[in-house]
Amino acid sequence: MKKIRFAFALSSLAAVALVGCASHLSGNRATAKLEPTRGNTTSGTVTFVQTGDGVQVSGEVRGLKPDSEHGFHIHEKGDCSSGDGMSTGGHFNPTAKPHGPHGAGEHHTGDLPSLKADKYGVAAFSFVSRSVSVAGPTTDIVGKGLIVHRDPDDYKTQPTGNAGPRLACAVITASK
Numbered sequence: 001m002k003k004i005r006f007a008f009a010l011s012s013l014a015a016v017a018l019v020g021c022a023s024h025l026s027g028n029r030a031t032a033k034l035e036p037t038r039g040n041t042t043s044g045t046v047t048f049v050q051t052g053d054g055v056q057v058s059g060e061v062r063g064l065k066p067d068s069e070h071g072f073h074i075h076e077k078g079d080c081s082s083g084d085g086m087s088t089g090g091h092f093n094p095t096a097k098p099h100g101p102h103g104a105g106e107h108h109t110g111d112l113p114s115l116k117a118d119k120y121g122v123a124a125f126s127f128v129s130r131s132v133s134v135a136g137p138t139t140d141i142v143g144k145g146l147i148v149h150r151d152p153d154d155y156k157t158q159p160t161g162n163a164g165p166r167l168a169c170a171v172i173t174a175s176k
């Protein structure tokens, strides 16, 4: 009798874990250290922290033009080796959606809010993304690329947002 009850308890635990969505991932963290691409001076650090409610994305990017706006995306490959950021491929899009604005309507998993630089050319930011996960299924950003573009994202042009060349590149890595 005891054994049966134990098995039942285990199976209901498994069901809770399946239904419990991202909550079992809570506390997972990743970081990205943005390095300038060839001929550029943009750099920065970004951290990703999984919560039950989404991923808190925060960081600071320096070396931008004063008072400028820049497309900011997670790209499909964690590979900055080409020197111009192109080796990261296109936007991370595991759910096969069109490019669009973060947090509204259809968009790539990797479409993030654009960076807004202040008069010193620094963009500091903190937002929650419900599109990505840190080590979750399908939308895991660990091992993907992170790109800062020269131009603003128009959130319309497919599949890039027409954000121009890539100023800085990083590989997103798991952290403690």
Ligand SMILES: [Cu+2]
Residues within 6 Å of the ligand: 071, 072, 073, 074, 075, 091, 147, 149, 163
């Ligand atoms: Cu991009």
Ligand SMILES: [Zn+2]
Residues within 6 Å of the ligand: 073, 091, 098, 099, 100, 107, 108, 110, 111, 159, 160, 161
């Ligand atoms: Zn996109």
